[in-house]
Each structure stands twice: as C-alpha cells, then as structure tokens.
Amino acid sequence: MINSLQFITSNFAFYDCALQIVENFNVWDFELSADDMKKIAALDIGHSEIVNHSDPAFVKMINGWKIHE
Template sequence: MKTMSDYGVTPQAWGPFAEGQFGIFTNPILTEIGRAHGKTAAQVALRWNIQRGVVVIPKSVHRDRIEQNFDIWDFSLSKEEMAKIDTLDMGHSSIVDHNNPEFIKMLHSLKIHP
C-alpha cells in the first residue's frame, strides 16, 4: 500500500471477499469482531478495507447481501481490531497471480479506451 500511496494510486479490492474462499464468511476473528458491532464477517472485512483507504467493489446477486454491503458506515474498527484483521492479510491476491507473465501479458493487451 505504501508504494501505491507514493505514486498517488488508490487501491481497489474487486474481490474483497476472496470469492468466498478461505472461510472468510465464518472466520473466527471476523465473526468475533462482527458480533461486537452487530455486523457480519463480510461487513467487518469491507470496513477493514475502507479504513485502510481501499475502494471496495463487492459482488453479490442477493438483494439482502447487497444491502448489507452498504451497511458499513455506522461503525468503526478500533486499532486493536484492525491489527487482528491485519494478521489475516496474505500480502498477495488469492484470486490472480500478478507475477504470472501470461496474466500480465493479458492485462497489457486490454484496451480500456477506444
């Protein structure tokens, strides 16, 4: 995140729930913190990212979950809670391998402007 900040880049989490992998919705740390705030593990994960300055783009096709994803603005995580959640950060994407030359080649082939 520091390198991104140094270059004026705002990080985005296009898959802030890791596509439901790794038991994120039932993670003991996230559920414990969520219970203290009356929130779900997913809401805690979104709030953690928001408080770190990450723009989150969660995906769901279920109306109730979409509404829950918006319901993260009425609480804040303490420094201690943020630190607990930080221990879960793998330090890399679990969805794509940014070090894979073929993936990088594909990214560079995308045209976002006509």
C-alpha cells in the same frame, strides 16, 4: 444499462421514512478498535489469491485489454 440514479431512487421506495434512508447512507459513523485492526491485519497474506501479478502470461493478457476506443 440501468441509470444508477434511477436504480438507487427506485430502491428508496421500499423505505417507509426518510430517517432510514439517512441512516443507510451514514456508513462512516463507526470506529474500529485497535484489536479489530490487528485482526484485520492478520488476514493479510501478502499476495493476491485471485491473480498472480508476477505471471508473464497474466501480465500479457491484462496489457492486451483495450479499455478505451
């Protein structure tokens, strides 16, 4: 497994200046308008299309996963 810090640091080599690095980390410098929020809310279909959490077979499978020794 790649060390996360090593992976991130190695990718910085592609940037020519520190300003670009700072700008790439500044992901909270925007705001969504009320219209944008309405559009996003309209995408909510009220359930997952990936898994059915009400399906007993799925719940049994998930509860059977061992994540810690």
